[in-house]
Amino acid sequence: MKFAPFIIATLVALMLSGCANVKPWHRDLLAKDHMALDSDPLQSAFNDHIYFSKEASSGGRGFGGGGCGCN
């Protein structure tokens, strides 16, 4: 993954430079429950566990963890 530093730098720059300064009173839409980045943590945990058990990847959203030796 020799392009990783470049991709990361680009995304970080995009995120930090592309931001408009959204005032707190303009966050009506973003404050809704369904706009939470993880709007259903239990469902996310169920799904993460299933994929962790069946695939060789884990984590990303949060910690990957190690789980058992079989993965």
Add this chain to the structure above:
Amino acid sequence: MMKTMSNKPYISASLALATSALLGHSAAAEEGWQVDSGLLIYNEADGRVQAVEPVIAVTRNFEDESSISTRLTLDTLSGASPNGAAVAAVPQTFTSASGIARLEQAEDDDDDHEIEEYGDRAYYVTPAGDTPYDENFEDNRTTASVSWLRPLNNGFKLNLGGAYSTEGDFTSLSVNAAISKDLAQNNTTLSLGMNLEFDEIAPDTGIPEPMTSIIAAESAGSTDTKQVTDVVFGITQVMTRRWVSQLNFSVSQSTGHHDDPYKFLTVADQGNLIEDPNDNGLTGVTTYLYLYEHRPEERQKMSIYWQNKVAIYANDAIDISYRYMTDDWGIDSNTLDLTYHLNVRGLFYLEPHYRFYEQSAADFYTPYLELGTDVVTAGTSITSLTEFASADPRLGAFSADTYGLKIGVPFMDHHEVSLSYETYSQTDKNEYKSAPAGSDLDGQDQFAELSANWLQLGYSVRW
């Protein structure tokens, strides 16, 4: 048992927790209690794993925006799991170490019911042309976790957590800490988290000596351990009034026992199965040669995760995320996840979901070993010429599609029920080894594609 639905303390959401408060979500901001409960009913095709998993989480939010959450998860698992042996044109007989252990225990306990139940499972036969499964698989798992979020001075927040998971042959303990900092009038949040995990594996029949015959394997001890360190750095950014974005960069270092003690590999000679020179005639039929798998004791992973959530109209939203992961076992993966939140007249919502996943194979993944190049035998002595090898499908190359639909119904202000259904199917992407025409392995599947579906029920209440 750990072999199929492996163990994972449910800590993955803790970093997201640290950033949810900046957007003013009511769940994070209002003082009071929140209880979330769920039930997962998981079902794999072809009689593979079935699981039922209830979970309950209780969160107490305090006036100072601190909170404490606890979560308890139970798992009941049963079914069949590929044992790693290759599909062949002849019937194959396997001794099941766990079956023998259970039979011996039942005989010690003089339990007639269990003697009958396990008597014919001490060894099992896979018909010609079928994927070899170990059907002797059932276990119960319990996981408990706790998380404490506390605001500090100057826009910092601290999140501390821990998790404990236990089942028949596996125990896991983890602790984690994350710190986040809100910047630019809460438009930006930087977070840094670390998780330390300590695992112990203790199979019924001990840890098998890797790359040795399954009927002659000596025990390499009754238990072994593994330690995992994860570090996650994240940026959450409000991009516009309708768009919030999160970028996480993660590294993970795992050291210790990575072998699956229930998985092994076929050894073939010119595509034909060969008799194990250690066969003692216990099963009354020919027992072919299979060696326990072996994986490196170190694994480093790195991933980039980018999530975007965009509000559509007044009450809808698109959630799109992408993850790239790479590790030093040779596995690269791409994951794309797409969900649309559709509010229907303020009465309920629908969330259609699609996920695409693909991974390359580990360097040491192989559908079977070959006599002469990978393994040599002399009398009853068997020597592996390759240090690491596994036929575990989870380490093979495949892609997978998930389609899902969720319906959620909020009612009486602070209650919500939800139901979701997901269907998952893998597609084999491995390069096949060619076996000589007419041999036992000629023309046989070399990868067990998995199909599964699951139903999730949820109920949440806040007060």
